[in-house]
Amino acid sequence: MQKIAIIGCGMMGKTHSKAYQNMKDLDICVKYVSDLDHKKAEACAQMLNAEIQTFENILKDPEITIVDLCTQTFTHAELTEKAASMGKNIFCEKPIALSIKDAQRMIDVCKKNNVKLSVGHVVRFFPEYMKAKELLETPEIGSGAVARFYRGGNFPSHGTDNWFDDIKKSGGVFVDLSIHDFDYLRTVFGEPESIIARSVKLSETKECKNNDHGLAVIRFKNGVLAHVEGSWAEPDNMPVGFHTKFEVNTKNGMIHFDATESMTFNLQLKRKQNNYVAARPSEYNPYEQELRVFIDAVQNGSEVKVSGEEALKSLRVALAANISAKEKRPVLIEEVK
Numbered sequence: 601m602q603k604i605a606i607i608g609c610g611m612m613g614k615t616h617s618k619a620y621q622n623m624k625d626l627d628i629c630v631k632y633v634s635d636l637d638h639k640k641a642e643a644c645a646q647m648l649n650a651e652i653q654t655f656e657n658i659l660k661d662p663e664i665t666i667v668d669l670c671t672q673t674f675t676h677a678e679l680t681e682k683a684a685s686m687g688k689n690i691f692c693e694k695p696i697a698l699s700i701k702d703a704q705r706m707i708d709v710c711k712k713n714n715v716k717l718s719v720g721h722v723v724r725f726f727p728e729y730m731k732a733k734e735l736l737e738t739p740e741i742g743s744g745a746v747a748r749f750y751r752g753g754n755f756p757s758h759g760t761d762n763w764f765d766d767i768k769k770s771g772g773v774f775v776d777l778s779i780h781d782f783d784y785l786r787t788v789f790g791e792p793e794s795i796i797a798r799s800v801k802l803s804e805t806k807e808c809k810n811n812d813h814g815l816a817v818i819r820f821k822n823g824v825l826a827h828v829e830g831s832w833a834e835p836d837n838m839p840v841g842f843h844t845k846f847e848v849n850t851k852n853g854m855i856h857f858d859a860t861e862s863m864t865f866n867l868q869l870k871r872k873q874n875n876y877v878a879a880r881p882s883e884y885n886p887y888e889q890e891l892r893v894f895i896d897a898v899q900n901g902s903e904v905k906v907s908g909e910e911a912l913k914s915l916r917v918a919l920a921a922n923i924s925a926k927e928k929r930p931v932l933i934e935e936v937k
């Protein structure tokens with residue numbers, strides 16, 4: 601049996617708690633939950649019938665095999681280092697860290713202690729994104745030529761002590777938000793060569809003092825161009841909440857996805873009628889899937905699906921976007937050390 605501890609019971613700790621509630625078929629138990637704020641810990645403890653404990657005490661319990669880190673990004677490196685050195689396998693929310701140095705340290709400490717590290721790049725588990733990747737791998741559709749991706753909503757003001765607004769704590773809109781699309785695009789088109797990006801402050805929200813909207817254009821080594829836009833600047837009274845969309849054009853057709861449309865996924869082939877794929881089944885939970893895949897890897901000693909190395913490569917793209925936006929110049933991905 602895998603005994604799990606969730607560290608951090610904020611927004612993502614709650615999301616993961618809900619996911620574990622659906623895993624009654626697995627031989628697992630969420631033994632502990634932990635948060636510096638007792639009320640937040642209580643909410644997750646009740647959901648999972650788990651005990652509340654401090655991070656330090658949890659690490660001392662030899663029964664715990666998996667630590668699920670749902671704390672703010674600026675804590676990931678330090679907590680991973682501590683948990684790995686106590687022999688715990690780690691599932692860490694994305695982004696892996698805020699610098700390449702920290703991400704590498706996390707990878708190294710997990711290797712040294714022979715524990716698994718996986719990072720929550722959950723977009724890889726969203727069915728529409730999985731379907732698009734599968735289609736782009738078929739000769740009928742062909743690989744992409746140009747792509748555009750969007751994800752956004754209003755400012756994440758739920759963050760404890762408003763940490764999202766501090767670029768030193770969250771990395772800003774590219775590192776925290778657009779990294780989802782950077783990571784996914786790498787799985788489809790391979791490694792990027794260069795990026796040009798800009799970021800601006802658009803919203804009037806009191807909690808947000810820094811740039812909250814970013815646009816990046818990536819050139820991949822295979823020639824594909826992708827335009828990635830991420831926003832925390834949508835107004836509070838938008839008729840839709842947080843949402844995502846993408847369009848990929850290839851030699852043979854176009855794939856279009858928009859989470860706000862009733863027919864979300866649309867494949868259009870040249871000289872053929874439109875082909876529609878129905879929306880995602882409501883019971884499918886991508887957060888549950890990514891955790892199931894990780895638990896399976898721990899249980900069976902197999903490779904994790906999203907390794908620390910993979911997450912580091914996606915972080916490098918996001919950091920390149922930050923440099924480009926700051927210095928207003930194109931940046932080669934390999935520049936980011």
Ligand SMILES: NC(=O)c1ccc[n+]([C@@H]2O[C@H](COP(=O)([O-])OP(=O)(O)OC[C@H]3O[C@@H](n4cnc5c(N)ncnc54)[C@H](O)[C@@H]3O)[C@@H](O)[C@H]2O)c1
Nearest residue numbers: 608609610611612634635636670671672673693694759760
């Ligand atoms: N995968 C996704 O779709 C997605 C979405 C949002 C956020 N995230 C990521 O998830 C992580 C958490 O984000 P959030 O929105 O849940 O933040 P949050 O501020 O809502 O919650 C973080 C919680 O961690 C707790 N915490 C911090 N240090 C702790 C410690 N040492 N011991 C116990 N508890 C501790 C804090 O008290 C806080 O309640 C971030 O890395 C963020 O980028 C991922």
